[in-house]
Amino acid sequence: MRISSFTVSHFWLIAILLCIKTFFVSIFTFDLQLESFVQEFILLLSALGSSVCILSVALFAKKEKRLRVLVFSYLFATIILYGNVLYYRFFNDFITIPVLFQSRNLLKLGTSIFELITPLDVLFFFELPLFWLFLKRKVGVRKIILEQRKGKIIAIALVLLSTNLYLAHEERPELLTRSFDRKLLVKNLGIYSYHLYDFIMYSNMKRRIAFADNDQVTEIINYVKASKEESNENLFGIAKGKNVFLISLESTQSFVVNRQIDGQEITPFLNQLIRDRGTYYFSDFYHQTGQGKTSDSEFIVENSMYGLPRGAVFFSNPENTYHSMASLLKEKAGYYTAVFHANNKSFWNRDIMYDALGYDRFYSDEDFLITADNSIGWGLKDDEFFLQSIPYLKELPQPFYAKFITLTNHFPFSLSKKDEYIPEWNSKDGTVNRYFTTVRYQDEALKVFFQKLKEQGLYENSIFVLYGDHYGISENHNKAMSQFLEKKITPFETINLQKVPLILHFPGRNETRTVTSVSGQIDLKPTLLNLLGVSVENDIMFGSDLFSEEKKQFVILRDGSFVTDQFIMTDNKCYDKNTALPTDQSICMPYLEMAKKELDFSDQVIYGDLLRVLGEENP
Numbered sequence: 001m002r003i004s005s006f007t008v009s010h011f012w013l014i015a016i017l018l019c020i021k022t023f024f025v026s027i028f029t030f031d032l033q034l035e036s037f038v039q040e041f042i043l044l045l046s047a048l049g050s051s052v053c054i055l056s057v058a059l060f061a062k063k064e065k066r067l068r069v070l071v072f073s074y075l076f077a078t079i080i081l082y083g084n085v086l087y088y089r090f091f092n093d094f095i096t097i098p099v100l101f102q103s104r105n106l107l108k109l110g111t112s113i114f115e116l117i118t119p120l121d122v123l124f125f126f127e128l129p130l131f132w133l134f135l136k137r138k139v140g141v142r143k144i145i146l147e148q149r150k151g152k153i154i155a156i157a158l159v160l161l162s163t164n165l166y167l168a169h170e171e172r173p174e175l176l177t178r179s180f181d182r183k184l185l186v187k188n189l190g191i192y193s194y195h196l197y198d199f200i201m202y203s204n205m206k207r208r209i210a211f212a213d214n215d216q217v218t219e220i221i222n223y224v225k226a227s228k229e230e231s232n233e234n235l236f237g238i239a240k241g242k243n244v245f246l247i248s249l250e251s252t253q254s255f256v257v258n259r260q261i262d263g264q265e266i267t268p269f270l271n272q273l274i275r276d277r278g279t280y281y282f283s284d285f286y287h288q289t290g291q292g293k294t295s296d297s298e299f300i301v302e303n304s305m306y307g308l309p310r311g312a313v314f315f316s317n318p319e320n321t322y323h324s325m326a327s328l329l330k331e332k333a334g335y336y337t338a339v340f341h342a343n344n345k346s347f348w349n350r351d352i353m354y355d356a357l358g359y360d361r362f363y364s365d366e367d368f369l370i371t372a373d374n375s376i377g378w379g380l381k382d383d384e385f386f387l388q389s390i391p392y393l394k395e396l397p398q399p400f401y402a403k404f405i406t407l408t409n410h411f412p413f414s415l416s417k418k419d420e421y422i423p424e425w426n427s428k429d430g431t432v433n434r435y436f437t438t439v440r441y442q443d444e445a446l447k448v449f450f451q452k453l454k455e456q457g458l459y460e461n462s463i464f465v466l467y468g469d470h471y472g473i474s475e476n477h478n479k480a481m482s483q484f485l486e487k488k489i490t491p492f493e494t495i496n497l498q499k500v501p502l503i504l505h506f507p508g509r510n511e512t513r514t515v516t517s518v519s520g521q522i523d524l525k526p527t528l529l530n531l532l533g534v535s536v537e538n539d540i541m542f543g544s545d546l547f548s549e550e551k552k553q554f555v556i557l558r559d560g561s562f563v564t565d566q567f568i569m570t571d572n573k574c575y576d577k578n579t580a581l582p583t584d585q586s587i588c589m590p591y592l593e594m595a596k597k598e599l600d601f602s603d604q605v606i607y608g609d610l611l612r613v614l615g616e617e618n619p
């Protein structure tokens with residue numbers, strides 16, 4: 001007779017195995033920055049509590065099926081764990097439910113996924129063959145788990161989880177109410193309870209859309225009116241009627257600008273452009289993206305609102321009403337609006353979202369000739385992308401607003417030898433070494449694009465906005481980064497590394513200026529609308545004109561960190577920018593409150609689709 005029995009010892013053995021695996025994977029894979037024994041204990045407790053909890057599903061199965069269900073629950077937990085490991089290696093972040101709905105995106109990671117899997121990953125599943133043997137083995141029916149033990153196990157799971165919750169709350173008050181930071185949640189609740197929390201948040205989000213009310217709009221409009229600076233009147237309309245080139249520079253961070261490797265510039269073209277007449281370079285400009293990466297940067301730039309704390313707004317709220325820059329330019333200034341991006345049009349849900357943002361035309365992979373020869377990594381190489389866009393540009397009705405999203409400088413930063421304008425760097429970190437070569441390649445592609453635009457007569461009557469979409473080198477590469485920058489990468493430096501270049505170039509203008517005021521992607525919409533002479537009365541914008549004479553020195557990042565002219569707050573510490581060291585936290589508190597409030601308002605607008613409500617109130 002082949003019957004698998006299920007004993008209390010089986011249960012505890014497997015629970016402890018899952019707990020140990022979860023604990024060590026969390027410690028070694030996720031950079032949780034455990035700073036004390038208590039924090040380690042909390043993580044262990046959470047791993048044990050949730051392991052027991054997940055596996056106790058088996059206790060409710062029929063006696064003869066219990067062992068099988070137990071193994072499947074174990075497998076389920078392992079898949080969650082490993083899924084997060086892969087996701088973390090790429091995004092330095094944890095999976096959320098909205099991200100799971102982006103499975104089309106996850107699949108599209110394609111070659112990048114292979115870069116993320118290592119042979120040693122087989123160890124994640126090392127115990128599964130043993131379980132299989134175990135299941136096949138002929139085991140007697142003795143010691144089948146007794147019903148009263150079932151109650152005890154569940155009671156133990158509950159005690160473990162509530163103790164975990166209690167200690168987590170002691171360690172980090174407001175943990176569950178301030179969910180900016182997924183790392184903090186995983187650190188204190190463990191990976192499995194984090195997912196339960198994420199599920200609850202997701203359901204709440206769905207509910208909020210259904211119950212949004214008008215009072216929220218009034219409060220937010222009042223806040224925006226009271227706190228935002230007036231745009232610079234002197235610059236109103238100076239670029240009226242010009243074509244606009246908005247160029248998103250993939251994964252481009254400011255630290256490469258004006259820097260060299262072995263005596264060779266990494267971005268010679270950008271460096272020259274920054275020195276050219278008619279250029280304003282913003283050296284303290286930050287990306288403000290979250291999990292939505294490029295799509296978040298697009299969202300922020302278009303709407304002057306923040307992306308969401310979890311998932312990508314491109315996926316979760318593409319049916320909302322937006323007052324995007326594209327649609328305002330179209331309606332108020334007669335612009336033709338187009339996006340160029342040589343990738344699958346449904347990637348990041350762009351085809352749907354671009355409709356909501358009011359674009360007239362999306363030139364996607366279908367509009368480009370993409371061959372094995374002219375593509376690398378994620379698709380069409382940037383130089384070909386720009387080159388093949390020229391004939392389309394020539395046909396566009398003018399004035400146009402054209403957005404270009406580059407691709408070659410994307411992880412894993414692959415490049416064929418013939419496209420290397422500088423050699424790879426020489427640290428032990430291949431990703432960082434290659435990054436410089438792909439940034440350099442992108443720079444060359446931009447140079448040629450500008451030359452072609454000049455030849456085609458598309459340069460003079462246009463303005464150019466070039467911005468980095470988000471970081472390219474995550475904290476997982478701190479070691480090599482610290483070697484490159486010749487300083488330790490502290491949390492303070494990590495925030496500095498979130499600077500991305502912003503270059504505004506106005507052909508025919510005389511002035512050249514480097515602007516050092518602290519600013520972010522959220523400021524682009526009000527800035528450009530002012531320069532293009534479009535005034536908007538009834539809108540919710542969280543940014544303000546970069547040229548405003550009253551411009552506040554304050555930028556909020558999506559994880560709740562913020563930067564002022566004097567301070568940086570991140571990881572719950574307030575740093576003095578002069579010393580780069582933590583200082584009295586109370587100095588940062590008023591800003592922290594503002595940051596929380598503003599992010600919350602922006603989330604409310606999106607979750608509640610409040611611009612629709614605003615439109616209904618002011619038809």
Ligand code: GP9
Nearest residue numbers: 292293294295343347410
């Ligand atoms: C791909 C491009 C890159 O279409 O948006 O995506 P990212 O991973 O940077 O968000």
Ligand code: MN
Nearest residue numbers: 250251294469
């Ligand atoms: Mn990107």
